[in-house]
Amino acid sequence: MRWIRFEDMGEAVYGIVEGDMVQPVRGDPFEGFEEHGEPRAFGGIKLLVPVVPKVFYAAGLNYIDHIMEVAAKNGREPNIPSEADVGYRANNALIAHSENIVIPVDATERVEYEAELVVVIGKKAKNLTEANALDCVLGYTIGNDMSERTWQGQDRTLWRAKNTDTFKPMGPWIETDAKLEDMETIVRVNGEETIRFTTAKMLFSVQTFLARMSKYIELQPGDVVWMGTEGSSPQVRHGDVIEIDITGIGTLTNPVVREGN
Numbered sequence: 001m002r003w004i005r006f007e008d009m010g011e012a013v014y015g016i017v018e019g020d021m022v023q024p025v026r027g028d029p030f031e032g033f034e035e036h037g038e039p040r041a042f043g044g045i046k047l048l049v050p051v052v053p054k055v056f057y058a059a060g061l062n063y064i065d066h067i068m069e070v071a072a073k074n075g076r077e078p079n080i081p082s083e084a085d086v087g088y089r090a091n092n093a094l095i096a097h098s099e100n101i102v103i104p105v106d107a108t109e110r111v112e113y114e115a116e117l118v119v120v121i122g123k124k125a126k127n128l129t130e131a132n133a134l135d136c137v138l139g140y141t142i143g144n145d146m147s148e149r150t151w152q153g154q155d156r157t158l159w160r161a162k163n164t165d166t167f168k169p170m171g172p173w174i175e176t177d178a179k180l181e182d183m184e185t186i187v188r189v190n191g192e193e194t195i196r197f198t199t200a201k202m203l204f205s206v207q208t209f210l211a212r213m214s215k216y217i218e219l220q221p222g223d224v225v226w227m228g229t230e231g232s233s234p235q236v237r238h239g240d241v242i243e244i245d246i247t248g249i250g251t252l253t254n255p256v257v258r259e260g261n
Contacts, residue, residue, distance in 0.1 A: 062228030
């Protein structure tokens with residue numbers, strides 16, 4: 001099932017995508033729903049972020065090549081995590097598919113994307129095991145973790161580097177039937193492929209993260225966990241268009257705009 005969240009007469013509502021049509025619902029995929037109103041054409045609606053998370057988690061360094069390449073860029077020895085380690089991001093940074101990523105006028109040129117699988121939690125979960133961890137997952141969507149690398153080196157909490165408004169595109173929808181083992185992530189900038197990797201080839205799996213997190217934190221419906229990225233990313237500039245495709249989910253596309261241009 002493919003869930004979208006969209007604008008309907010100024011209000012945010014959920015719907016189920018069926019081919020090129022959308023069936024609106026009353027309610028949501030977390031607490032229950034019923035079909036409501038007539039189906040409408042998918043092409044005629046304004047997409048919103050597919051969920052506004054209660055808590056926005058980020059896995060961080062979770063792919064070996066990414067860890068190695070970041071270390072090489074910064075001229076230091078790679079520090080490979082020994083356990084799944086999770087951080088937090090801010091909802092203010094979220095934008096939907098097709099909305100503009102806006103680079104602040106005082107940002108340096110070191111602005112980069114990171115293509116990430118996003119896990120959407122569907123029900124409360126505590127003390128999961130790796131064997132049952134995926135039972136709490138509603139589905140998956142796509143995230144683009146934009147980062148200003150100069151600020152990342154300056155700000156202890158990464159508050160600007162990672163959480164500037166518009167720096168966290170997410171969407172276009174939640175796909176409940178996608179399978180981790182079948183996923184490949186492909187990124188294109190202005191139509192040119194920049195990286196391709198096996199999505200599930202993580203240092204620590206989704207199951208490992210959810211089991212460890214839920215030992216200390218009760219996961220809630222609507223929480224999201226961004227699972228990190230592979231490789232290194234080129235810097236992006238005003239006018240670029242970033243497309244992130246993950247097999248079985250779809251494509252998240254966002255233009256880049258720098259303030260003052």
